[in-house]
Amino acid sequence: MDVGGTNTDLVLECAKGVFYHKVPTTLKNQSIGVVEGVRGICSLAGIKPSEVDVIVHGTTTATNITIEHKGSETGMLTTRGFRDILHIGRHKRPYNFSLHFTVPWQDQPLVKRRNRIAISERILPPSGEVETALNEQEVRDAIKLFKKRGINSIVVGFMFAFLNDAHERRAKEIILEEMPDAYVTLSSEVANVMREYERFSTAAMNCYVGPKTAFYLRDLESKLREAGVTSKLRIMQSNGGVSTVESCAARPIRILMSGPAGGVIGGASEGVMAGVSNVITVDIGGTSADISTIPDGRVKIMNPRDTYVSGHPVLTPMIDLVTIGAGGGSVAFIDEAGAFNVGPRSAGSEPGPACYGRGGVEPTVTDAQVVLGRLDPDLVLGGDLKLDPELSWKAIEEKIANPLGMSVKEAALGIIKIINNNMALAIRSNSLARGIDPREFSILPFGGAGPLHGVALAEAISAKDIIVPVAPGITAAVGLLKTDLQYDHTEAAIVELNASGDDELARINEAARRLHARVVAELDDDGIPRDQQRVEMVAECRYRGQGFELRAKMPDGPVTHANKSVIVDSFHDQHQVDYGYSYRDQEVELITLRAIGRAAVERLHVPKVRETDGSSIDRALMFVRTTTFDDGSTLETPRYDRTKLYAGDKVNGPAILVQHDSTTLVPPGYVAETLDYGNTRVRRAGIA
Template identity: 80%
Template sequence: MARIGVDVGGTNTDLVLETGAGVFYHKVPTTLKNQSIGVVEGVQSICKMAGIEPSEIETIVHGTTTATNITIEHNGSECGMITSEGFRDILHIGRHKRPHNFSLHFDVPWQSQPLVKRRNRISVAERIVPPTGEVLTPLDEDAVRDACKLFKKRGIESVVIGFMFAFLNNAHERRARDIVLEEIPEAYVTLSSEVANVMREYERFSTAAMNSYVGPKTAFYLRDLEAKLREAGVGSKLRIIQSNGGVSTVEACAKRPVRILMSGPAGGVIGGASEGEMVGTGNIITVDIGGTSADISTIPEHQIKIMNPRDTYVSGHPVLTPMIDLVTIGAGGGSIAYIDEAGGFNVGPRSAGSEPGPACYGRGGTEPTVTDAQIVLGRLDPDMALGGDLQLDAELSRKAVEEYIAKPLGMNVTDAALGIIKIINNNMALAIRSNSVARGVDPREFSIMPFGGAGPLHGVALAEATSAKDVIVPVAPGITAAVGLLKTDLQYEHTEALIIELNAAKDAEYARINEAVASLRDKVAAELAADDIPQEAQKIEVIAECRYHGQGFELRASMPDGPVTAETYRTITDSFHDQHQLDYGYSYRDAEVELITLRAIGSASARKIEIPKVQETDGSSVDRALMFVRTTTFDNGQTLETPRYDRSKLYAGDVVNGPAILIQHNSTTLVPPGYAAETLAHGNTRIRLVGAA
């Protein structure tokens, strides 16, 4: 049976298809008005390439930017919120944390772009108190009904319900939801206790508000895509990759879209990690450069990192959901170069996207982009884009760079194009350092792995800028994120808040912990079973999130294999001390450790895509792959006659010395002078300085 991975980016939609006959790759333009149209067209096209019917597809795994784009474009649903009396302005006040401590001019996103407008935040009488979740003040049900009448009058159908201490007892939130659905049957309702069942009311409310803000449009997109695939004859399961790298169902993601806010970049990180395993390199810095953005992640020793909850912000709003640790900046092939009002030379974050696209696309775009600069420098061949499927106009690129950059700055077109490339490379290098050096990671011990349609054109420059040891180019750079989708497992998570001082715990506290663990395991097992995963294939891990008494945030710690008792609780505390030492460089072994949250992670292994090996070199010349020779300008300003090679005709063990350009359908790899590109066993390429070990 066949499986497809589909990754939708801002410019292109990437697909990979695995069948018994082999692995097929494809790229189609993203249909921005309705991404599902491009996805369905791409699925139909790649099935034709492989010579199979859509009905033969067993599974489609999808990475989507729908929810992310809603937060970026600020076009989510108009939301209403029902909250505890006296706490209406929690979403506005936040944590009194200044984005820039010493600046008088900065934006506070939760105030300038609120997820729920103040007039739509209605407080009602109710109160649940810690530490047991006892009801102090019953829920005022009439006030909830009055709030619903106001929402109906204002045309609001997306409702957030967030009450104080609901993570200890969510009875009031559940009752409020019942009332909302009685009054507004078609409402999209989010409970804070269901999307973030943890302490910290601001972060919990913000997460719930984000869920309702992106929920209706995201749910519509996912269900519309599922329906369109059915109409196209695809009866397979549709699975969505989540921000934590796990895969879930359409229905689960439609209910909790906060879990897929980083869906798109997650596939790239997983794909990069798997490419590292293929070449036997554990330390990887992935740089996924598409048409609109660059996503950067550091992977030490094959371990994909999950962000600390204190860092999980989306468009300036805290969102308490597990996310792969990565940095995203506005740097891609479509990033626009411009001169600002002060005469400064800038590139990005504004992007031309796929509509109208770079000037060379000839679709109405007139401003110069990174892609246009690459064409001016001869690094992209206008007649070879997407294997010749996309014809580009080099004259339009030259005209755009000259008009918008060269003439205003009084330089020639080539220097202007080099300036565009150098600026975008420096922007990405700074982001790489923020995800590595700034966190105590030495890039000299890591390989840069550039992918995405534009990635391999920048790989060597980024390695030089960050002192990385070499560059590894994946088998299908432009499709790596889609390949990652077929490398991940099904995954669900549930949390339960328990505030317990472990060193002072007694039998009653241990019983509460063990009861919560059992409940979490049951919830996760039920979700896996509902997805047709047999019990023997289910893997459930429970972790403890702990802190020192009074500390601001938690760290993850291991749980004992069996029940937590007076004899086994030190497994948790010792693990916490070790993690604190690792993350912060110190620990207090005698200090009090608080258990704050239990988190259950349920997973089921999926069949991983297998990339076939390529033919080993027979000792013949690499000229068998030579296509033609054209002039190309490199970063040092040299313009050299540069051979182009068909990457698909290079064998394992072949070495191509720079200057050279390796061409394939989904991407182009630049090998500057002084560097050599070696083809590895599966068709990956390692680029390093000539003479380097």
């Protein structure tokens, strides 16, 4: 189940087949909508909730807390003299050439300055020796102050704790003695790496979102139990793997990009089913569009220097994607200067687009699709969601068309063109700007609104074709059932590899041993047999003096003088791939070791659809209505029930393919071919 800003999507695989379901997201408490959805899809499949073996959940709870700045009041203990690290940051300007901008880490701090308390203690590099012992009385005094202020979420960030975490661990013991119910995060637990600002920010973010996220996850687990679901509950992480409720409640920074990650995994698997290795996924829901480029079928992990959430650096592995405010609920408006804008503000599901009839009066992208005849008011969600086209027409006419002196259809086309251009720019930033040629890629649009925009986006970036998933509106939920359990742990191991001696290599191997034991312990706690566990060691390296690291391969077994060149050569190769050059004669520094523990889980199996028997596609024809396309032409356009098309069937545009969870637009001059699994390839007519 995947919770979005507008809808909650569910997919169920059981002995009777694969079932898909959609329910409105309950924004005040997402778990209510989730439980309703679980009951609904089980009823649809004719099974009892108690028969479900495992549930995988993608959530935006932690993300929304950061976006809306509704995190917990947090207290911080830090080394004396370094109280303002979180305020100073890296002296980076969010916008280099703007005189009017906000600095997120100063204007919306994760920990207010009055709640950052300095403690006498000091650990020195490079060995981690203690220069000043921890003043335990100062820690106790600080906790008394936090209790007086009603703060029970506390982050501990001491200088050089990644070299020696003894002071942080002792501080945590004292905190729990004084305040047993406190939510405590140590910087050495969540980001055991160098760079104090990023480490402190990561730990502070964990405490900021932690209490509310932990409450949501445990509340959801409790509500599912009350509904009769006794199965394991797994949570999607930002790195593309799933984890347990307890693990994610303790480290919610792991699920800051939980929802979008499921979409990327689902999109990648859809590319495999279509026999396409190069895909650009575009997940367009009601509120946002999440875009990711997948070359050669490999889901990319973002470089740590780019992992920002709401303007704050967070050192946790995240799938490489771009998110913009563009979706079916994006509001069209005219600003104070008279410019025509669409998004990023969204009408969401409450009140939703004007056509929902729930009190919304502002025109949205969905309203534009209705006015242009691309969304049939009586067919959305299989007729479960009735739309009022008159309300769409009125909203666009009053808010856009009349003020700009244009017809309602011209205004609706303008809304679509603006939102498509916004998304095309984001796609280019994630592909072309990184040296990737979109002409070699297929656009894979999904989400409830995705297939309506697929062809226009492909034209805008010159993609070779469009692949529409089997269940576009549910693809992010499908991705949750196509991923593995995964845990990441890091440890600092700063070594100049070329000049390293026996002592340095022994230090690397000892750190690798500890990390290996840590991830194995987590997989053991999940009940994963040892023969099903896979642990990968990664070396994060840089050229001496560089600001950030790249991932390099580790040799099999212990690092020795004979095989340390495996790490060095791998780093040079990765630098060449990422930046187009490398310095083979320069010193390479190992900065961080990372252990990634994985365990394969049973994957969703999507059955193939029936092959075409040569019969007419009229078997899928529903009716014909007028539809307006991007070139302004209004044509009689047939609607086809997509579920009645067989593998090999071809539908010539103009046409609209209708299904319960989404609608696919096939403009004139394009042809849509149904593929083996019921997915669809859309391309220009006459192109093989």
